[in-house]
Amino acid sequence: MECKDFEPSIIQEKRILRLCKRLDKFTFEDILTIADDIQENVLELMLTMFVQEKRLTLRNDTYFYNKAICKTQIPQIFQYHSKEDTDLIIRCFCANISSNVACNIVKVGDGTIVKFYQLFREKIYNRQEQDLIKNYSNDPQIARHRIFFEQEVHFYTYKGTIYVSDKIYESNQDRGLTPYEITEFKKVVSYISRSIAHNKNEYFLHNKIAEAIWRRNRSFQELYQDLKVNLLNIS
Numbered sequence: 001m002e003c004k005d006f007e008p009s010i011i012q013e014k015r016i017l018r019l020c021k022r023l024d025k026f027t028f029e030d031i032l033t034i035a036d037d038i039q040e041n042v043l044e045l046m047l048t049m050f051v052q053e054k055r056l057t058l059r060n061d062t063y064f065y066n067k068a069i070c071k072t073q074i075p076q077i078f079q080y081h082s083k084e085d086t087d088l089i090i091r092c093f094c095a096n097i098s099s100n101v102a103c104n105i106v107k108v109g110d111g112t113i114v115k116f117y118q119l120f121r122e123k124i125y126n127r128q129e130q131d132l133i134k135n136y137s138n139d140p141q142i143a144r145h146r147i148f149f150e151q152e153v154h155f156y157t158y159k160g161t162i163y164v165s166d167k168i169y170e171s172n173q174d175r176g177l178t179p180y181e182i183t184e185f186k187k188v189v190s191y192i193s194r195s196i197a198h199n200k201n202e203y204f205l206h207n208k209i210a211e212a213i214w215r216r217n218r219s220f221q222e223l224y225q226d227l228k229v230n231l232l233n234i235s
Helices: 010-023 028-034 040-052 076-080 083-094 099-106 110-138 179-195 205-215 220-231
Strands: 025-027 056-059 062-065 144-148 151-158 161-165
Touching (some): 010 028, 040 056, 083 099, 083 220, 110 151, 151 179, 161 205, 179 205
Antiparallel strands (some): 025 062
16 A cells, blocks of 8 residues: 555655754644645654654643754663663563562662663653654554553554554554454454553553563563663663
């Protein structure tokens, strides 16, 4: 299915990012008026992606251009702990060791481990959300919905990968799922249901679902390398 009018090209992204930089502070209506040749839903997706990538900050319906971004910056919490301790925390997370057990292994407070784990899950969720936005931009798809702990969760399926979102993406070009995508979706939802069965997972639910999908069919070493090198930029 071709959606050329809907697809934001790299040229479009660079153009809109330059426009954001020039405006510095703007509302969606401001930039929509200037970039009136780009479809509204495409522009909204691009701005959402820029916010996810921390190129923009969104506060009270106003966007602010972030002038300086250091993509390799290590999260601040790491500065208060030794490299050995942080590496051990990463290993505990990848081995799916609960925070109350990990705190005894690392010899730090349970609250510290919880903060690290929340950061890891946020990184996992944000990356897959960025991938979802790019996939949806190229191939808009009708979301699938499921209820967990009385919260509605939205899913999308691309090339055998399931994405979770706390937002619904919609356009007039949304397509239905293929039989293969439906089959994969059902498999993953069944897996998720088992993985987050405990009611403590109702907090930060979308992040924990993204984590469950991230862990599926991957070895400890794969998880460890991906988290440490790709998501946390630690060499």
